[in-house]
Amino acid sequence: MRQRIAIDMDEVIADSTSAYIARYNEEFKANLTIGQLNGKKVRDVVPQEHRERVVSYPFTPGFFRDLPVIEGSQAVVQELAQKYEVFIATAAMEFPPCFADKFAWLQQHFPFISWANIVFCGDKSIVQADYLIDDSVRHFKDFRGEGIVFTSPFNHHDQGYRRVNSWREVRDLFL
Amino acid sequence: MRQRIAIDMDEVIADSTSAYIARYNEEFKANLTIGQLNGKKVRDVVPQEHRERVVSYPFTPGFFRDLPVIEGSQAVVQELAQKYEVFIATAAMEFPPCFADKFAWLQQHFPFISWANIVFCGDKSIVQADYLIDDSVRHFKDFRGEGIVFTSPFNHHDQGYRRVNSWREVRDLFL
Numbered sequence A, B: 001m002r003q004r005i006a007i008d009m010d011e012v013i014a015d016s017t018s019a020y021i022a023r024y025n026e027e028f029k030a031n032l033t034i035g036q037l038n039g040k041k042v043r044d045v046v047p048q049e050h051r052e053r054v055v056s057y058p059f060t061p062g063f064f065r066d067l068p069v070i071e072g073s074q075a076v077v078q079e080l081a082q083k084y085e086v087f088i089a090t091a092a093m094e095f096p097p098c099f100a101d102k103f104a105w106l107q108q109h110f111p112f113i114s115w116a117n118i119v120f121c122g123d124k125s126i127v128q129a130d131y132l133i134d135d136s137v138r139h140f141k142d143f144r145g146e147g148i149v150f151t152s153p154f155n156h157h158d159q160g161y162r163r164v165n166s167w168r169e170v171r172d173l174f175l
Helices: A016-028 A048-059 A073-083 A096-109 A167-174 B016-028 B048-059 B073-083 B096-109 B167-174
Strands: A004-007 A085-090 A118-120 A131-134 A146-150 A162-164 B004-007 B085-090 B118-120 B131-134 B146-150 B162-164
Touching: A016 A048, A048 A096, A073 A085, A073 A167, A096 A118, A096 B096, A162 A167, B016 B048, B048 B096, B073 B085, B073 B167, B096 B118, B162 B167
Parallel strands: A004 A085, A004 A131, A085 A118, A131 A146, A146 A162, B004 B085, B004 B131, B085 B118, B131 B146, B146 B162
Antiparallel strands: A118 B118
């Protein structure tokens, strides 16, 4: 039986931070850059009076539809899928208006992942897999397999798990 | 740590067969009843020339929004949730247009189930739980916990698993 790898979407294969920044800059005629985040989320670096708008972005239909693909993810996920069972597992239940966008995004950018291998969930401890590649270490707490942190702007200080800084490093680890 | 029960939607808490029959009868001015199914699906008992229409029903937005609730399921699921971790796990990926309807239906009829405990998947072997109550025994094949068959019009002949015929029997089994 092949080992199974579950892979998160946001900040692992889909660059949602760039979309937050682009949308924020557009709405408020600002010039926020990813370098200014310093490990914080967009909502935590903007003026207090803008925060509510930023928090609302992922509830907007379309937000998750046009996210940039994280560099290297397509080729490496496709390679992984030759040797492992690969599932995409995303905490989509937090943002119900995103369901259709996330599914369409996966079909466009990861067409080699079957619908049978896509999971929209909330609490990821429900995921039965040998590995979970995720940028949020909170998902590893009750996960039965090994959690592997994918470096994002927000998790530099999280310790206690194997870490990969890029899809090249994922490739080196598994292939 | 509490034991975890995963529960399917269609034919376990949501009566989709009734909706197939109602929609079919309405479209074709027919008088099909559940008693006429004899363990077959609606698409398998209608004239060949109607089959394509019936197969299309679950891809229609709205189909899953108004399904009747299976008798007894609300009260027993609520009781189970006091003693167990309860997740709802449905193979929604097969019918992407149903995502929003299934989520809204759960919010309406099972408001005590948190979004964090809802799973839309394809292959249910991804579900990490101690028990899976489902009407499709195909989902038990690679499931790591115990599969429990919930009797539906289509599974009378499936053997090899514990079976419950009603939510009263689920209650007797777990509570």
